[in-house]
Amino acid sequence: MTHRPTVSIQSLGGIPNFEKQTSITGSAHVLTYKALAKKVEQEIKVLLDMGSFGDNKINIVDQLQIEGIGDLSQLDAVIISHVHNDHLGNIIQLIKAGYTGLVYMSHTSKAIIQPILYDMLALASVEHDLIISKNTKFGIKADKMLSLVESYEKDKHGYEKSHHKHAKQKKQKEVTEEEYLRAKEFLKKYNINYNSDIVKSYLPVPDLPFEEEDIIQFLSQIRSFDKEEDYPLVTKEGLKLRAKFYEAGHIPGAVQTILKFGYDPYNSGAQHQLLYTGDLGRLKEPEIVPEPSLVKEKVDLTLMESTYGNRIHQERGTDQERLIENITTAQDLFMLPAFSLGRGPEVVKLLIDAIDIGTLVLGEGEKIFVDGKLTKEIAMRLLERDPQTYKFLTHPAIKFIDSTHHRKQIYEQEGRKIVIASGGMMQGGSSVPIANKYMSDKNAVFSTVGYQAYGTWGNYLQNNKGLVYTADRFKQMKNKIYHHEYTIEKIINREAQEAILISGQGTKELITILGDLYKLFTTHKYREHIQLQDDEYIYIPQRFWEDERRGSSTIKKAESFLKKYDTEVYHYFYDKIKIIDEDTDYDDDKKYIPTGPGIHIFWDLIGKKYMNSKMDHYSSFSGHADRDELIALLEGNRQKKNHTTILVHGEMPARKELSEHIQKNRLIPNKTILPELYDVLTFDCETGKLIEHKKEE
Ligand SMILES: [Zn+2]
Known part of the structure; x- marks a missing residue:
């Protein structure tokens, strides 16, 4: 181990991971400052932003655990750059999981955060209530049938055959053979097997991700301070961390954060200064929110967003x-x-x-x-x-x-x-x-x-492409990353159903619907429009299926939901699903319902036929700086000699192009790093140099 102080950065989100697709989609970065204090190694750990809530991917708390931060008392501070969902989203989960430390943000962010949290809770409650209201009847019956079968078999064979909890807990009266056979038939009809995951998943109603008390608790853990005010965040065994906010110009309350690590950064100057930009707004075009500030202190390292690193916006x-x-x-x-x-x-x-x-x-x-x-x-x-x-x-x-x-x-x-x-x-x-x-x-x-x-x-x-994709096109699209954060129930309307119907009749085109599997299951309403023949199936690429299974049990949730909601439909779909591997050739005579990329194709279908309205886009109203503005901001900041820029929060093409342009520009130091998700970058605080780039296996 080196005795020189180091600072490490690990991104848990904000960088798409094409291979694993298990990342939280929003920004979340862990900073670890390590130094000797009184001859013992000490560390300060800070979490910068919290990733998105509600995207069905891995929760930030699970993610921290995977990366070795299961004990949340290891975290010394949390900083929220601004209150967009992709930066704030998982904060309540963190509090619920036991984080008792402080959460820092600007005064304006604090002033507007409460309705945003209540809005998240309301969104989560809608789905939750739907499951409760739909599952009760069938759930109770299925539960009873299972109990009958289990207790009959237990009496008969004299040992406990399953793990079904009700059979264990309740003392049942003698089950007759007739009751047993009837229950068996019921279970067979609905494909309920007490050893399967399916049945276990229909019993419990999922917990709400958080409740009102959690919001109230979180609000009490917030500390806010003014822009350009040097604020002490953490003091620990002689190590200190101070922070200063600068205007980010992105939305009301959005700030860039300077973090100053050292033994006594207040009196003797910081040993290492890091700038986390959060999301940056546009230069020269401020309407309500001021333009982003140039940072006046000399920084060693910049962690910069790159959403529009490959775009130039229109003039306002x-x-x-x-x-x-x-x-x-x-x-x-x-x-x-x-x-x-x-x-x-x-x-x-x-x-x-x-x-x-x-x-x-x-x-x-x-x-x-x-x-x-x-x-x-x-x-x-x-x-x-x-x-x-x-x-x-x-x-x-x-x-x-x-x-x-x-x-x-x-x-x-x-x-x-x-x-x-x-x-x-x-x-x-x-x-x-x-x-x-x-x-x-x-x-x-x-x-x-x-x-x-x-x-x-x-x-x-x-x-506004207005294209209908073919199977070939779908194959090409498979390797991209897809977003699906919408509620299909709300979106599909009569016209959309018609579009599905028309596209499916006597054509060799794809029938395309929906994003992920959860939504696939909820398409039951439109099954009469899909009308799959006996030899026609819904094909789901292996990778999507596995991703969904790896995610927060989306499939189980969907299965449980649909089972209670409409068992007939559940079986209709379940019988019709075939998992195919990546290399399977698509048969042009078959109808396909791809998931994942399906949503985009779906809009194309509807758009082609039904979108008659005029459309326009105004890129200058963007809340994000474009490529040249990002470079101008970077250039305007004061930087130390060995300064490095780490590009995060952007798709790969955007980060690549931005990096190339930074390197071309001689006015600023030309070191940029484009880390992959979960990579750990470690810098020597004294020289500012990268000393280790550890890749996740
Ligand atoms: Zn934002």
Whole structure:
């Protein structure tokens, strides 16, 4: 072991892992500072951001355990850069798992975090309640039948044959042979085998991921401090860690964090300074949120986001004009889905400014609808915290819509309806029902702003390809990474069903539906449209099947859900599923229902036939800096001689291109590292040099 202080960085998320696909999708990085204090090695461990909640992948707590941090008291501090789900998402799970330390964030983040957490809880509760309400009847019956069979067999053979808990616990009365045979038949009919995972999974109702008390507990563990204030985070056996926030310009409250490690960084200067950028906003185009700050202290190491490391955004001015023009020409609906935080309020401000200077003219009684309960709650908190900046939210043209019931006001408005709706990528939120209603309307205009993840409807609209993929295309797509974070129940409408029906009739094209298996099972409603013949099956590539099994028991959840919900359908699908390996040739005469990439194909199908509305995308409204802006920010920061930039939070092409451009640029040091998920990078604090790059097996 070296006696020189080191700092190690390990990313648990924010980097796609093509091979394993088991990563949490959001950013989460573990920092470990090691140094000798009083001749004994001590360490400070900090977690930077928390990854996404609700994506069915491995939970952050499990992930920490895999990486050797099972004991959460090893963590000395948690820092949240901003309150987007992909940075904040798993925080409650961490608290629930026993993290009792402090969680640091900016004052603004603290001011708006509560409604975001309650929104996450509400989303989780919907699915939970559905399972409870649907499973009871069948579950009780199946349970009873199992007990009968088990207790009969136990009496008969004189030993305990299974692990079924009810048979063990309850003293049963004598089971007759007739009862036994009837129960056996029932179990056979529904394919219930007490040794299988399936039956074990239908009994318990899954726990809610967290409850209100957990939120309250978490709120008490938050500490917030001002930007550009040097704040002491951890003091431990002579080792110290201080932090300072800088504006990140991404959404309200988003900060970049400087971490200063050393024996006494306050008095004698930090021994090692690391900058974690979190997500960075645009330079020169600030609307509400200021532009990101240049960091004035000399840093050794930068951990930088790279979402748009391979893109150059439009100038704001032309986008702004096009936006107003699109609204002006819309005869029926103009809808722009935007995140409750950041893009939503920003676009609203643009429209209010346009009204004030007369470039946007509203008719008598015409409103700008801002749809989304969370959007409204966040807006009110921002207004309270900073009345000057958010004064536009009180403009009389704005009408907040915060329930399905009140949404009627949009539909009932005569003539043009201008709507800024929640669900920025249209994978959920109020933009989905509104889009469903208007998607085949020639007089409707849809717009997207900001990053649209692959597989979301927003991504489809943005690209507007209108293609139907063939089996070959599907094969090509298999190796990519897919996002599927939406609720299919909410998205599929009558038109979509028709699209499936049409594509399936007498064609050799794919029938394509859905993202992951859980959603595949819930497609039972549309089975009459799919009408698989006896020799037709649903083919699922081996890798997706295994991924789902490895994930947080998604398949079991789906099986349990469907079993209770509709056993007939469950068997229909279960009999029809065939797992095929990667190299199997697809037979053109068969119908396929791919999962994973299926969702994107699905939108293409619908889009080809039904999407008549006009679509537009405004890249300048992005909440993320583009390639040149990221480089300008990096260049503007003060850096030590052996400075290194680690590129995280971006797809590989974005990170690669950004890295190449950083290397080409002579004004900044040219060392960049593109780690893979779970790699551990260790730096010597005195020289700033990388001393070890450990790869995960
Ligand atoms: Zn973000």
